[in-house]
Amino acid sequence: MTRYLRGIAIIWVAFRFGLDELVLNSFQRPWLSRIARVLAVGRNLTAPRGQRLRMALEHLGPIFVKFGQVLSTRRDLLPPDVADELARLQDRVPPFDPEIAIATIERAFRKPVDTIFASFERVPVASASIAQVHFATLVDRNGHTRDVAVKVLRPGMLPVIEKDISLMRMTAGWLERIWVEGRRLKPRDVVAEFDKYLHDELDLVREAANAAQLRRNMSGLNLVLIPEMFWDYCHPEVIVMERMYAVPISQVDRLREAGVDIPQLARDGVTIFFTQVFRDGFFHADMHPGNIQVSVAPGTFGRYVSLDFGIIGTLTEYDKEYLAQNFTAFFRRDYKRVAQLHIESGWVPADTRVEELEAAVRTVCEPYFDRPLKEISLGLLLMRLFQTSRRFQVEIQPQLVLLQKTLLNIEGLGRQLDPELDLWATAKPFLEKWMLEQIGPQKMLNELRDEAPRYAKMLPELPRLLHEYLSHRPADHRRELLELLAEQRRSNRRLQRVLYAFMGFGLGLMAMHLAVRAGLW
Numbered sequence: 001m002t003r004y005l006r007g008i009a010i011i012w013v014a015f016r017f018g019l020d021e022l023v024l025n026s027f028q029r030p031w032l033s034r035i036a037r038v039l040a041v042g043r044n045l046t047a048p049r050g051q052r053l054r055m056a057l058e059h060l061g062p063i064f065v066k067f068g069q070v071l072s073t074r075r076d077l078l079p080p081d082v083a084d085e086l087a088r089l090q091d092r093v094p095p096f097d098p099e100i101a102i103a104t105i106e107r108a109f110r111k112p113v114d115t116i117f118a119s120f121e122r123v124p125v126a127s128a129s130i131a132q133v134h135f136a137t138l139v140d141r142n143g144h145t146r147d148v149a150v151k152v153l154r155p156g157m158l159p160v161i162e163k164d165i166s167l168m169r170m171t172a173g174w175l176e177r178i179w180v181e182g183r184r185l186k187p188r189d190v191v192a193e194f195d196k197y198l199h200d201e202l203d204l205v206r207e208a209a210n211a212a213q214l215r216r217n218m219s220g221l222n223l224v225l226i227p228e229m230f231w232d233y234c235h236p237e238v239i240v241m242e243r244m245y246a247v248p249i250s251q252v253d254r255l256r257e258a259g260v261d262i263p264q265l266a267r268d269g270v271t272i273f274f275t276q277v278f279r280d281g282f283f284h285a286d287m288h289p290g291n292i293q294v295s296v297a298p299g300t301f302g303r304y305v306s307l308d309f310g311i312i313g314t315l316t317e318y319d320k321e322y323l324a325q326n327f328t329a330f331f332r333r334d335y336k337r338v339a340q341l342h343i344e345s346g347w348v349p350a351d352t353r354v355e356e357l358e359a360a361v362r363t364v365c366e367p368y369f370d371r372p373l374k375e376i377s378l379g380l381l382l383m384r385l386f387q388t389s390r391r392f393q394v395e396i397q398p399q400l401v402l403l404q405k406t407l408l409n410i411e412g413l414g415r416q417l418d419p420e421l422d423l424w425a426t427a428k429p430f431l432e433k434w435m436l437e438q439i440g441p442q443k444m445l446n447e448l449r450d451e452a453p454r455y456a457k458m459l460p461e462l463p464r465l466l467h468e469y470l471s472h473r474p475a476d477h478r479r480e481l482l483e484l485l486a487e488q489r490r491s492n493r494r495l496q497r498v499l500y501a502f503m504g505f506g507l508g509l510m511a512m513h514l515a516v517r518a519g520l521w
């Protein structure tokens, strides 16, 4: 019953803010639009459509606000005015009672809170729809007192989420049936993606594990600090991590006053991101300014501090190859190749005409070459490519959309810090190295290196395995099988020779490459 009441409330809010108008013109059932028009008499809908959608989501509560925030990143689906308005959504929610936070901590670790922490600040430092953060101190395993941040999940979120998501699913199914655009925009898929995203956010250990991986990946770079996780105190509902002392990136004046080199900071931001994406295929994908800070402490002065690891993007080898090949083709202005790549990979229907796709890609890319290379926005370029691809029924993988969104964030942040930032100069070495690794001789060598241990293990074992097999065969097959064994040995030797030749060739290539680099050749 409550589900139906909530459903009615959602329809009412949507109607009050005139959201029916967003889809009214493309309703497949004309009688529905007629009823809506009759009921709509007296509504004041002077605000722009994006603003009305934002206000409706705010009315519907934190889960819908989060939905709007996630949706705002889907610029491949939404018109720009709506996406911009949704990006303004902030999940400002009142903090929950510290007693509840303490009860959650005690339930998670089965200990009174004062035996876990030497001190615990009851007033939270931040509070959002999913979790809130308290500062505390604890004595670690080595007896040192450590300042920590304790992130506690908002209680009772799961049932609320389940209820709201099931209503969203119902509405999406309904929209898909009655709305002409429903087929193309696939609202049910969008809701399914959001469902997964929210459930991931509900497990804080997942976030802690992401942080630990990122900390390991970034340790050699010396450009970014990531809090250490206290694994003895990590539970799906509570995580305890090192407290970071830093200045939010939005407070540029404070950073400048402290003597931070802002243009360098802009370049470092791009370097960090490109390293995460192109070297590790594991990148922080929730780069809003609240999660990025800068240390002004003596030992770590000017380094970034990264927080909140709920959303991490990962790229497969296949994704990287797709990007490498497309970027290479793009910079050669080989639009035909871009079109062919999409058809070869089966991303667009096989009957797509190459020339048509090529023309569409050219229309997207050509205007970029009108500006200096340093002004090219890879994020925008990818976005336009994805938008074009959609017209040709290409399913863009969510991790690539996440990458494109994060690229836009990083570029925006970099240019905000330093309008003169030459993004291309910072990104170029990464792309070149990575493209060489993806499609050059380095890729062959890397694959050989990865496979070598398997061959090395397999080759010596083969005769023994065959011998074991032979000794269990009846006598009349023995002679035949012994011949087979001899043949197998011969092929092994041949295989070994091929392998050595292959490795020699690879080493030769590598030596040539190094010689060219060192200017010796």
Ligand SMILES: Nc1ncnc2c1ncn2[C@@H]1O[C@H](COP(=O)(O)OP(=O)(O)OP(=O)(O)O)[C@@H](O)[C@H]1O
Pocket (backbone or CB within 6 Å): 125, 126, 127, 128, 129, 130, 131, 132, 133, 149, 151, 227, 241, 242, 243, 244, 245, 290, 291, 307, 308, 309, 310
């Ligand atoms: N390790 C930390 N050290 C210092 N401050 C922290 C730490 N972790 C979190 N905070 C503070 O708490 C705020 C919220 O943290 P976080 O972003 O992880 O929570 P959240 O619930 O995911 O919030 P949102 O969804 O708004 O990003 C941060 O902006 C920062 O001010």
